[in-house]
Amino acid sequence: MENRIKVGILFGGKSAEHEVSIQSAKNVYDAIDKNKYQVTMIGISKRGQWFLDHYFEKGCVPAPVENADGGENLALVLGTGENQLLEVAGKNLIGALDVVFPVLHGPFGEDGTVQGLLKQANIPFVGADVLGSAVGMDKDVMKRLLRDSDLPIAPYVLLHKYADAEMPNPTYQEIAAYLCVPFFVKPANLGSSVGISKVQDEGEFDQAVAEAFQYDHKLIVEKNIVGREMEISILGNENPMASLPGEIISQHSFYSYEAKYLDEHGAILKIPASLPDHLVAKIQQTALKTFKALCCEGMARVDFFLTEKDEIIINEINTIPGFTKISMYPKLWDASGISYTELIDRLIQLALARFNRDRQLKTSR
Ligand SMILES: Nc1ncnc2c1ncn2[C@@H]1O[C@H](COP(=O)(O)OP(=O)(O)O)[C@@H](O)[C@H]1O
Ligand SMILES: [Mg+2]
Structure with a gap:
């Protein structure tokens, strides 16, 4: 049997x-x-x-x-x-x-x-339910919820493919005046850095916008944050826990698709990141708040920047983080005492626990 x-x-x-x-x-x-x-x-x-x-x-x-x-x-x-x-x-x-x-x-x-x-x-x-998944995918909605929870994000504006005279898109000049150059152009709904550009001037802006609109009708145009790039793993349902943070040191002008997957030497991952304990605790707290604010369950990886002044700026959440050999999510747990095999076991058990919990909810009066 x-x-x-x-x-x-x-x-x-x-x-x-x-x-x-x-x-x-x-x-x-x-x-x-x-x-x-x-x-x-x-x-x-x-x-x-x-x-x-x-x-x-x-x-x-x-x-x-x-x-x-x-x-x-x-x-x-x-x-x-x-x-x-x-x-x-x-x-x-x-x-x-x-x-x-x-x-x-x-x-x-x-x-x-x-x-x-x-x-x-x-x-x-396994992983976030319908709402958490949808919210985590849309960088605009995600950032609005974070802002609503007083969690720190980078300033950004939106571009809509079907903008009209009533609600026009901001021009390059307006964006450059507000965000300064360089800035980032990204499709609102995607990942793995697909369709993302770092823009220095108007020519690059036009190209970046045309490229990103191939993937989505809504674009995020975001201020360039100067700082260290970090990621942290979250695991759990009602009482989630946070791993140690890890650092990404990109060898490209940013952590692009090439740096992530194509160039073997595209990025150096420091697991765990070298940080003082008080900052680790603050980062873990902020990441757990982020996880909850974005209605996540099961797992997520929270990505953020750490500025020279030790400010934490949340970049995004990934509700199904990479599980490749070089991926941060499982590696950070490994460094925090949970092996890859145990992690998968825990994720599946969390999925079953959530299902059984939700089954107790009344579906009729
Ligand atoms: N506002 C920003 N400031 C600095 N770097 C950024 C910013 N936004 C994105 N990046 C760079 O681009 C990469 C991909 O952007 P991200 O928003 O994480 O999209 P994705 O969902 O595709 O991973 C980041 O890992 C980072 O290196
Ligand atoms: Mg990312």
């Missing part, structure tokens, strides 16, 4: 961070305790097709994720009491998953959409 917990790992996906997700999933697959968990790898192609993926067992995962074996489309059957995963064409019931770990980064994975689907299907899942 199989008595292991059945975990579905979702990876790939429709976002520009598809390739990063494959790397993350590979590490989660390798590290998960297979005596305790029975793993079902569910690939999501760039088109959004779900299928059972067997490449991880073979140890070589092609990128992008494709249904090369011609496996059947998967569907979730709703409302049967137990959630059911179904191979559609052969009507082959794969059976219930006890929990899903969405190892997906960016839109369609980290933004609440997959979380909503899993919730409808009555499946516990």
Whole structure:
């Protein structure tokens, strides 16, 4: 009798961070305790097709994720009491998953959409719920909530693709006067530094805006913060805890996609960061407040800058942080005494605990 917990790992996906997700999933697959968990790898192609993926067992995962074996489309059957995963064409019931770990980064994975689907299907899942995921994905909404909680953020303005005469976008001159150059242009909803530029002049601004509008209709234009770049990991539901902070020393003009994933020497990670104890405590407190203000649960990585005057400025939250070999989230826990395998175990247990907690809520009078 199989008595292991059945975990579905979702990876790939429709976002520009598809390739990063494959790397993350590979590490989660390798590290998960297979005596305790029975793993079902569910690939999501760039088109959004779900299928059972067997490449991880073979140890070589092609990128992008494709249904090369011609496996059947998967569907979730709703409302049967137990959630059911179904191979559609052969009507082959794969059976219930006890929990899903969405190892997906960016839109369609980290933004609440997959979380909503899993919730409808009555499946516990790792990480933030629908609201926390959606809020964490949209840098504008995220920063507004942080501002509302008196948490420190960098000054920014918005650009809308469909701005009109009634609500026009600010001009380059207005932005440069308000934020000074250089400043950052970013799509509001994305990650992994995709579509982000550091702008020095009007020519670069026009290019940066055109590039970023390819990814989103809403852009953040943000003041350049001069300081050390730091990240910290959070784990837990109602009583989350914070790891030690880590530092990123980018070898590029900022921590770009190239510095993150393509250039082997693109960034130096200092784990843990060298900081006095009082500052570590202050950073941990601020990160925990951030996690709560942004309605997160399970896990998140909070990224921030530390200025020369020891001011903490929160840059963003990532509700499904990278799990690649060189990723900060698991490495910071490792440095704080929780191994990769134990971390995955705890994340899954937190998912189950939240599901059971929420199931106690009344759904009718
Ligand atoms: N306001 C800023 N000041 C200085 N550097 C920034 C700022 N915003 C972004 N960056 C740089 O760009 C990188 C990516 O930006 P970020 O907002 O974290 O987007 P992503 O979600 O793609 O990681 C950061 O890690 C940092 O190096
Ligand atoms: Mg970032």
